[in-house]
Amino acid sequence: MTDRGPLSRRDLLRLGVAGGTATLAACGWDGGRLIQPKLLTVSRLNDWVGEHLLFDPDRLAPTCPPDRRIGRMPSYFISRGGPPVWPQGDEWALTVGGLVRKPIRLTRPMLEKLPRVTYTVKHHCVEGWTAVATWTGVPVRAVTELVQPTADARYLRFDSFDSGFFNGWDLASAMHPQTMLAYGFNDRPITPDHGAPLRLYSPVKLGYKLTKYLTGMTFTQERPGGHWEDQGYPWFAGI
């Protein structure tokens, strides 16, 4: 205890360290080489908590009638110069393979003959906005039953023709009854704006997990990354 007044030199030093840290932190700093890897480690911990503690594979996202659609689904893709379009004349097909007993190539007519689901749900974007839209397609679970994955299949990788955009999914979220390969959007065939001819859709994941312009679906043992996930977005992204 000194008689110098209410603040000792040591107190001021401590205050300075705290203030300095806060100021440094406030300059758009992503953590740098020292801290960013640690932030990503915690992000993997959060993925684990999201996948194993908070995700209920049977919980359905609330649905509503199509006349309750609100907001606008924007058109997002990573290719430059407009939404990617599958070349005319080339037959498009979805290649389903990897750790499966019966790999298959599914054309649009084949997909449309498989079990069909339609629902109107709220879409959650990582940016913070929402929009309600109607999606029609075949449950990923139905396609999975066709190809019969082997016991060591733990993840699903979805590939696209949108400049190599891809996503990795945990099997439980992919097998969720509302996760589908969508070919219909708001009561119409899906357009290139929203991922034609086929896109992944699910109300239990953030939008960036929902690969558009699908070309392939591969069962893997190793965890696939993803276009945004590899740049730092959370991998699990279940909501």
Add this chain to the structure above:
Amino acid sequence: MTNPSPEPVQLHLTPVRRHHWMVRATHWLSALLLPAMIASGLQIYSAFPHFGQKGNVSPVPNPFDSDRFGGMPEWARLGGWLGGGINWHFALAWPFVLTGLAYLIYLTVSGEWRALLFRPRDVPRAWAMQLYYLRVRREHPPQGKHNALQKAAYTSIVLLGALTVLTGFAIYKPVQLGWLTALFGGFELARYWHFLAVWVFVGFTAIHVILVFVVDPASLRAMFNGWYRGRFPSHD
């Protein structure tokens, strides 16, 4: 000691033990974590600086609703981009919540919550204190460790912290924790409450720091080393 004034008098006051190390540690941890949580939160907010649906923005009061300057100024953000902000926010959320829980557990176990919880009987005391601050009343009302207005502030800031964490979970897992999201009026409103809480925190902190320096600078030192030697010793 009815005369709360000149400096020399203070020096003869016996220092009193004021803050347990748990209180000091959780206080300064919060003081570091809260600005980082706010700055990373504002980085996330800047990705969609509105409330509501895409193309159908909710008409909630929000002076920071912006397309023009892209959300928050650079200096108020942490993370550099949306993904960076997310990683800071969801990493620091752990120590932030654990610090809050440690503080609450300490208050419960030590019984110190009695000196802090604002109860109905504190209403007239808070009024007396307000009159003193407005200089209507001359004498400082008798108080324990904290006066009734402090109790009101320290009780509501804990409630605000709880609201922040709960609305945070509501917008983190709006499907899995759908009941919680519904409790706050749905995803869009829960996100709005989460954002409003920021400005209450900012206002609280500003007033808190001003009062420390203007009214009772000795309390700052007490928050560092635990000992209080100043104008407002406990009347208990």
